[in-house]
Amino acid sequence: MIGNLVTRSLHGTRELRDRMVSESNAPAFELDFEIYFLIFLCARMDGRFGQRETAFLDGVSRHLEWSSVHRRLLDSRVDALMSYDLDQLRTFRDQPQWGVHLFRIAAGCALADGPISHDEQLFLDNLAAKFLGGNRERAEESIRWLITGESAPESSNEEDDADTERPSVEECLDRLHALVGQDHIKAEVEKLIRFLEVQQAREKLSLKSANLSLHMVFSGNPGTGKTTIARIVANVFAAIGILKKGHLVETDRLGLVGQYIGHTAKKTDDIVQKALDGVLFIDEAYSLAGSGDNDFGHEAIDTLVKRMEDYRDRLIIIVAGYPKDMEEFLASNAGLHSRFNLHFDFPDYTNLELLGILRIFCKSNQYELDPDAESALSEHFQKELARAKQGFGNGRYVRNFFENAIRNHAVRMHLRVKPWSQSDLTTLSQADFLP
DSSP, X not given: OHHHHHHHHTTTHHHHHHHHHHHHOOOHHHHHHHHHHHHHHHXXXXXXXXXXXXXHHHHHHHHHXXXXXXXXXXXXXXXXXXXXXXXXXXXXXXXXHHHHHHHHHHHHHHHHTSSOOHHHHHHHHHHHHHHSTTOHHHHHHHHHHHHHOOSOOTTOHHHHHHTSOOOOHHHHHHHHHHSSSXXXXXXXXXXXXXXXXXXXXXXXXXXXXXXXXXXXEEEEOTXXXXXXXXXXXXXXXXXXXXXXXXXXXXXXXXXXXXXXXXXXXXXXXXXXXXXXXXXXXXXXXXXXXXXXTTOTHHHHHHHHHHHHHHTTTTEEEEEEXXXXXXXXXXXXXXXXXXXXXXXXXXXXOOHHHHHHHHHHXXXXXXXXXXXXXXXXXXHHHHHHHHHOOTTOOTHHHHHHHHHHHHHHHHXXXXXXXXXXXXXXXXXXXXXXXXX
């Protein structure tokens, strides 16, 4: 199915993309463009976009949360290219692990419409030479995993993480406190870290230490920083020595639940194996507690509960979702409540915090806010929050808001006489956001 192919093709990609944006200031739009451009090229190796290749691109868009505006911007960028060559893919030169992910996405697109054709194989060989150093065995292993799902990809995001130097506890805390908002969450996370450091110091002196379960519940609306903070927590646990690797494996119902009896337990076990010595982050975990005897989500929950006991020293699970739904999730299995002792409630951002996030999007994409626009934008965010209900996008809402603004800005520029100054091309006005 296309859904499974998309999930495998993008294994760890969103987490890596977000980390590269936050840690190395890589422009998010550039990373998304490289993914889009690669799918564009691969789909045209044997003609125009077919129905299944379009479905693959749609799946990628949903997984990476591209808005319709974002996709149009990406499409416009491709249309504006003078030539279609692989030199457009530059990020992997500084971030080698990014090339591994790009190769897997291209291979997924090639497989979307059936067996890989001769032209597609030549294209993938070129990508393997560019991204994988010509390692044909590595390329074939990635393709085999995409088809069968029977073994983990040779270079998944968590394996790359294991080979890189981990930040110290204090560096992790600096990253935590650099985030916009969520001051209460930051304080609670730091309190937990200091507690664990003290417990480790007591153990070294043969003093009794508290046996605290570190599995966590992150409750809150989308876009409130749950995944970002989960990644920092994973890094901290590695720095302290609680986890050997400290990588983050992100999944959801699709990654855990199978389609027939017995399939779910294996899928869940496979995900757990990838997360061992790290953190398994399950987004929208409440969806596992489906209704009806024929829903295999309960089988996934039962398997997770058992593996939490089997790997108590090698696995930490963070489940995330809406507050009310997470309460129902924990009530769905008697073993869940006792294992998830740490609860973190992520409130929606304030209007000033949303404005701060908008400034970050502007800075990372080399735009500036017109000072006269800030007051109007703060008021706009306040109104949005006043009428927001469960599901308000917070940071994701701001990203879509920003993307729509730069599209409006482009239209405004084309209505002006050229040449455009640097200020013209980098300053976003109130009219761009609130036309």
